[in-house]
Amino acid sequence: MSVETLSAESDFFAPRAAIDDLLGEFLTQKAHSASVPGQSALALLLRDFLVGGKRVRPLLCVTGWHAAGGQGSSAPAVRLAASIELAHACALIHDDIMDAADSRRGRPTIHRLLAGHHRLPSMAERFGAAGAILVGDLALVWSDELLHTTPMPDAHRTAVLRCVDLARAELIAGQHLDLLTTGDLDVSVETALTVVRYKTAKYTVERPLQVGAALAGGGQPVMDACSAYGVPLGEAFQLRDDVLGVFGDPDRMGKSHLDDLREGKCTSLIVHALRAAGPAEAARLRALIGDPHLGEQEAAEVRAILTGTGARAAVERMIEERHRQALDALASAPFPHGVVRTLEAVAEAAVRRTA
Amino acid sequence: MSVETLSAESDFFAPRAAIDDLLGEFLTQKAHSASVPGQSALALLLRDFLVGGKRVRPLLCVTGWHAAGGQGSSAPAVRLAASIELAHACALIHDDIMDAADSRRGRPTIHRLLAGHHRLPSMAERFGAAGAILVGDLALVWSDELLHTTPMPDAHRTAVLRCVDLARAELIAGQHLDLLTTGDLDVSVETALTVVRYKTAKYTVERPLQVGAALAGGGQPVMDACSAYGVPLGEAFQLRDDVLGVFGDPDRMGKSHLDDLREGKCTSLIVHALRAAGPAEAARLRALIGDPHLGEQEAAEVRAILTGTGARAAVERMIEERHRQALDALASAPFPHGVVRTLEAVAEAAVRRTA
Incomplete structure (x- = not known):
């Protein structure tokens, strides 16, 4: 994929589809390759969570790459941008626990979703918060994986x-x-x-x-x-x-x-x-x-x-x-x-x- | 620093002092260079938290380096090992929140410590958990910094x-x-x-x-x-x-x-x-x-x-x-x-x- 020089606000949003595709494919692949029971559900939960975000930070990352005169395929910049979005997902998921927030992007927060899945009502809230801490941590760990697998010059x-x-x-x-x-x-x-x-x-x-x-x-x-x-x-x-x-x-x-x-x-x-x-x-x-x-x-x-x-x-x-x-x-x-x-x-x- | 080939259980523990020194110096430096109010306290909290751990994972990391025939200075292996210990601190701190544990290594858990510092008793528990989520996240982020600054051959x-x-x-x-x-x-x-x-x-x-x-x-x-x-x-x-x-x-x-x-x-x-x-x-x-x-x-x-x-x-x-x-x-x-x-x-x- 080759990206032309940016020139308008619409160009700012142009990489959004590529960023979203990469995130969706990465997390779908994680769900398919899961080796531990329950791991696949975590990947799909994160994939759903990411739907609907504004992608301001990843789009600014790609813009920064253009700003510094990035040449050739923008695929590495898109991968790095997706990494930034996954780390941001960690921040949001953990922030929602800290704020005891009920909804995010018009849907229940991760800790509320997980609490709703628990079979014992008495343990649901604690289970929801615990699970959401782990989902946030996983988002940060997978953000690192995208970061670490972004092709970049050693220099x-x-x-x-x-x-x-x-x-x-x-x-x-x-x-x-x-x-x-x-x-x-x-x-x-x-x-x-x-x-x-x-x-x-x-x-x-x-x-x-x-x-x-x-x-x-x-x-x-x-x-x-x-x-x-x-x-x-x-x-x-x-x-x-x-x-x-x-x-x-x-x-x-x-x-x-x-x-x-x-x-x-x-x-x-x-x-x-x-x-x-x-x-x-x-x-x-x-x-x-x-x-x-x-x-x-x-x-x-x-x-x-x-x-x-x-x-x-x-x-x-x-x-x-x-x-x-x-x-x-x-x-x-x-x-x-x-x-x-x-x-x-x-x-x-x-x-x-x-x- | 040059490390001889390992040959006994005591050799397994030999790098412990170097790992602890590095962690202590890294977090002390973080406390000194903090630019945001409150950041220094987080670094010192983490430094205190690390005291007394068994260091099984970082010691095995250095042993793995020897196992693969690591030559010359073991300083990079020690830095990588310290990175593993900081990521483990994140796991422990978050685990203690999930388990609502009161003590760890004979001292109050991070969320209990932070709850005890809050001026409003009614908000103390929530403040403690929120702060401990952040301290755990910070441990993982600083673990990454140690990882990313470990000198290693590109190959x-x-x-x-x-x-x-x-x-x-x-x-x-x-x-x-x-x-x-x-x-x-x-x-x-x-x-x-x-x-x-x-x-x-x-x-x-x-x-x-x-x-x-x-x-x-x-x-x-x-x-x-x-x-x-x-x-x-x-x-x-x-x-x-x-x-x-x-x-x-x-x-x-x-x-x-x-x-x-x-x-x-x-x-x-x-x-x-x-x-x-x-x-x-x-x-x-x-x-x-x-x-x-x-x-x-x-x-x-x-x-x-x-x-x-x-x-x-x-x-x-x-x-x-x-x-x-x-x-x-x-x-x-x-x-x-x-x-x-x-x-x-x-x-x-x-x-x-x-x-």
């Missing part, structure tokens, strides 16, 4: 592996900081942004671009440009997510406004509001955020405070600023022209989206 | 990585089958032995030997000999564990007899007894095994049935048979003479141990 391997290992450790550090600060409304703006930077900006945008670029042998200027574009854009993406989580159209988002608020997640939006609010409003916010019984009326009240304190406008400015930084970085990035156009379109879509 | 890399990936997937398949069958006393001897084969024999003995051998470029006859020795010895090791779990000296074992029985784990010992027992004894066994309130008197009753039905003697014969198979495999293995002596001593220790 590029060290950089690819270093970047993959770093990305995974950074995500975990970000998740851990998120866990430490959930329920704590007194975190600083800096801490809230550190969570965003590690959990989303680096993990979702910067590192996937760099992993793909490293596969193509990208030098330091290419790697630096991936960071200069990826970190602010990734932060803008997550800040947009925070805003949509409270102000977005629930029908378009596919989830209620209430989840983020009930969970007590201290987003930049909330941190800003708490700093700008008077004592009465701040006390009201503290009472509402993290309340597991918070309803639509209270959510409307939170929205009014977030708007009234100027927190929403402040976060919109943060998004604009980061969008601008990302575009500036692209303007001087040593990427092929078509890749620049594609990444401009990706930035626009990430920041302007309504769901 | 040997594919075999090393394939063996590592396979070992990890096999362990998970074994743990999953164990999970599926826990509480089910009607599993076949074959299924009980499949759990043993994947969770212990392959993962603890065969694969570590092969990973080390692959690093030294061991050919198919060496790999086959690792299997021919490792699988039966690993099975014997686990069968001995099953016997000691019910008949061993609790003071020497460092744990009560009651844990295995209360958990309802369907070991080969239990499966044999259920097949050999009359209806009354079988019904009694079914009532006792898996009873969370089982006491010392009931444990004594179980021991009497296991002995009276001949199950204990049958499992002792299975151990002897596998010990013999392992020694026969060694007798014709293409290993250096000193390695054969060492692995004979390892087999003897694994099978004859009393704790």
